[in-house]
Amino acid sequence: IATVQKILNGEDPTDDEWKSMAKFVATHGGDIFLRGYIYALGGIFRGRVETRINGNRIVIDPSDSSLKMYNNDDKLCLNLSFSEMDNGRIFAGLNIVEYEGDTPFYTASVSGRLISFSNLIDGYSGFIGPDRLTFSNGREDILNMSVLTNSEGKKYIDISSSSWNKNEETSAGSMYVDQNGFVKVKQ
Secondary structure: OHHHHHHHOOOOOOHHHHHHOOOEEEOOOOOEEEOOOOOOOOOOOOOOEEEEEOOEEEEEEOOOOEEEEEOOOOOEEEEEEEEEOOOOOEEEEEEEEEEEOOEEEEEEEEOOOOEEEEEOOOOEEEEEEOOEEEEEOOOOEEEEEEEEEOOOOOEEEEEEOOOOOOOOOOOOOOEEEOOOOOEEEOO
16 A cells, blocks of 8 residues: 555655555556556557656656657656647657766757757757758858759759868868869869
8 A cells, every 4th residue: 555655646666665565456546556567459548658667767748749768867868749830830850868967968859851960068060951961060050051943943052161171281082172262172
């Protein structure tokens, strides 16, 4: 009874408390507690589902239609959820956070139209979409490749950079801008 009451109060019982509980408990309030496996050919869960072993956990939450993964320190590391735009567009997105200690260090996001990634400490980021590739240092785009349309309706690729390499003594295969402003590739 004490273990069931602990669970109902939102606390996590210890392994020893779980072992002391009966293998099947049903309360008059409609709660059922099982210590064992559930084997089924089907079923529907309409509420929150949470896994937990040694602190890491996965949470499926119908209140916000998400699947989330938390690390041992209860930091959100992965969020798979739906988003709705003002224009009525609904899509699923995936957000991943990598921590160094308590500090979020790297992030990545994926949707149907864009992949983005960031180094939150150093401020670098990148975006990949169906019509562009961009790398940024946080203040400006270092490299931007975009698919554009000319006045005749033909597609072309525009490549721009705020800081081209101007060192001709670069390694083989590297691009640089010579003293006349021409982009070259070192052989």
